Structures are given as C-alpha cells and as structure tokens.
Amino acid sequence: MKHVKKRFLMTLLPVLIAAMSLTGCLRVSADELYSLPQMSEEYLRLQAQLNAVLSQGAEFSPPTGGPNRQAVQLKDLNGNRRNEVLAFFSFPAESTLKVYIFEFSGGDYSVVEIIEGGGTAIESVRYADMDGDGIMEIIIGWQMGAALNYFSIYSLKDFHSIMLTREEYTELTIFDLTGDGNDDIISIRLPTQDSGAVAQLFTLMPDGEIVSEEARLSSGVEAISRVLAGRLIDDVPAIFIECEGRFGDGSLVTDICAFRNGSFTNILLKRTGGVSEETVRARIYSPDRIYSSDINKDGVLKVPIPELLMAQSETPYYAIDWYAFNSLGNSRLALTTYHNYFDEWFLIFPVDWSGKVSVRREDTVSGERTVIFTYISGENELYDDFLKIYRLTGDIGEERARLPGRTILMSEGTSTYAFELLAPPNSFGLTFNEAIIKANFRLIYSDWLAGTI
DSSP states (O other): HHHHHHHHHHHHHHHHHHHHTTTTTOOOOOHTTTOOOOOOOOHHHHHHHHHHTTTTTTEEOOOOSSSSOSEEEEEOOSSEEEEEEEEEEETTTTTTEEEEEEETTTEEEEEEEEEEEEESSEEEEEEEEESSSSEEEEEEEEEETTTTTEEEEEOOGGGGGGGEEEEESSOOOOOOOOSSSSOOEEEEEESSSSSSOOOEEEEEESSOEEEEEEEOOOTTEEEEEEEEEEOTTTSEEEEEEEEOOOOSSEEEEEEEEEEETTEEEEEEEEETTTGGGOOOOOOOOSSBBBBOTTSSSSOBEEEEEEEEEOOSSOOOOOOEEEEEEEEEEEEEEEEEEEEEETTTTEOOOGGGGGTTTEEEEEEETTTEEEEEEEEEEETTTEEEEEEEEEEEOOOOOHHHHHTTEEEEEETTTTTTEEEEEEEEEGGGGGGHHHHHHHHHEEEOOGHHHHHHO
C-alpha cells in the first residue's frame, strides 16, 4: 500500500506544481530554470501533510462524479487569491469519508478543517458562492448505495464548517437561476413511493438560512438523461431537464424550470395529465440522442422535436424542429435541421423547405457516403433531386471531392465534406444555392450528443 501511495503522490506532483505556478505560489529565478527539476519546498511540505493522513490508515478517495474528480484539489475558498488544498480520503477501518482542508501560512501547510461524512464513496464536490460574500460554500455528494445519494451544503466561514442542509438527490447543478448574481443549487430527484420526480431550488439568505422550493417534473419520469442550464427567449435563466420514461405518445420529455414571479416553477407542466406535453417525443433510430442546445448560437436553448419526412423508401428519415420557449411556456419554432449522425454533420433548412423536402442515403461507392435531398410535389407526388452532400474518406477522398460539379465544404481529420447541386439554384420554389448550402452546413460535435432521440 505504501508503494501505491507513493506512486499516486508522484503522479500528482506535476499537476500540483503547475497549478501552484499559475496562482503565483512558485517563484522561480532565471538560474533555477537551468538547473535540474526539483520538488519545491512548498510541495514537499504538502506531501508531508498528506503522508501524515495516509499513515493513519487513510486511502485517497476522489469524487466518483461531478466536475471535480481529483483526489487533491486546489481552490480559493475565502477569496484571498491564494488556493487552499482539499484532499479526499476514506478511512476503511472507521467506515468514514473525510475531506481535509489545508492552508499554507507561515511557510507551512496545516489542517484548518476536516469535513466528515458516511457512505460508500464521495459522489461529487462542487464549490459555490451562494450569498455573494466572497466565501465559497462546499457542496458534497455522499454516495450511500447503488441508487441513493445525499448532498450536504457546508458554510465555511473562518474555516469552520457548518452543514446548512442535507438532501437526497439524483442530479445536481449550480446556476444563478434567480438572477441575483449569486450561485443557486438545483437538485433533481427521481420518483419515490411517496412522491413523483421533482426539481428543487436552494438559495442562501444573508442571515445564513437555506431556502428551498420544489417544482414537479412530468409524471412518468423514470430516468434523468441530462440537465442543462441556459436562457429562454425573454432572457430568463432556466434549467432544461431531459427525462426518459412513459409519457403517453413518447418516451422522452424536456421539463423546463425557471424562477418566475418570485417562485420556482416548471413552465411547461400541464395541470391535466401532469406532463410537459409540448416536448414529449418518441425515440427514433439514430446512433445518438440529441439534447436541447443553443443550436444556432443566439444565446437561447432550444428543444429538439423530430418530424418524420415524406418517404421515398421504407427507411424513415427525420428532420428536427428546434423550439424556443419564453418564461410563460409559449413556444416559437426557431429553425429546422437535418442531422446526419452517421457522418457527423447537419444542415439547417431554409424556411421554405418545410413539408416539401425528403432525404435518402446512397452509399454505393467505397469511401463515399451520400445524402440526397429531394423536392416532393404535394399535388402529383413527383420526386426531384436537387442536392447531394458527401462525406469522403480514404486516400482519394479529397480528390473525389474535387470531381466536376462538386464543391468542397470543409475537411475534418480524415474526412472531406462536399456538395453538388443537381438542379439550378432556387428551383421548385425552394431557396438554395451554393452560398446558402455553405452557410447552413455544420459539423456535429460529440459534446452535443449522448444517446438516441
């Protein structure tokens, strides 16, 4: 075990040295830059303190989830522009979990506080200034079992920790939802035998009191896929909660919670049925699930609703309508896209394509994957191809992208993307030309996606 601990500390060394350097903790002279690398005195003193804890039978126990997963973390907790060190341990003999906080003062590190909890692991740790006093509150998630987590909010004034609240949760996020400039805590809790799924908002008053409010989520929620923080059409901050479950006509729903007229509410939830009906959609086949996103980068999060395109074959193809909402729950269609998940690109549809365009795939040439866009006449159901978009790979991919009639869109890694107009611009009363296709083409990046619509 001692060798394991030593290897862990040696692995940690470059990270700590780099972090201390960025915060001004290390001062290196020109002569020292040309000498052999050496551990700083400050680091050695920290290592001694960590070793002292490990010698008591402790083991490093880094958070298993959340944004901060290091076993040793640097954070300015009291606003003095110097990082404190937080180290996360388990004590197997005592069946306890402890967070040690070290402060560097007078040329050495010392333990200024220990936060202790129970459970099988530390699920997560977050830092938030909830009352605007410049001192961070620490939010620690304690994992109690396979499907049971509690989080505690700790005040840390003068490095004296006081637990302000302890609550069960499934997901947790930090966001200024009330718009007062301070961090708020929003937790999501799945249904229990006694209640349905809820979102809960926690704010901290100047007198140190925690105030909480609940908003019901859609009836039928069984799992939380993702929680996103963003803004609505009227610039109101909101939390978008992507849920899976059983909702009548679909298995996916997006609940949107906002702080409106002084209260925390689910702005889409219907009193009859208890579901955010406007965002319910069925799961469709695709390699990935696409979540709410600011798809056109105008500062407003939008909810994706799939729309089945008119068929040219037995294979179904979908466009995606992206709806923006205001704080009253009213929606507006912001844009429509076709997402090609297989080839990692999407195309924004001009407005006049709606209800008149279909797509199909054509992959007959090795290293060349093609999507064909077709105008469909509603009167006589005539099909007219007007656009091809290619993804070309392999040794001659770029060469094939330059074949007569084709125009290169962009290259990414080993792939080259190109398009070809099959009809004169703006044929069939549709708006399209080379400039529009170039302007409306985008690549799909993996941080937007995770699952199946």
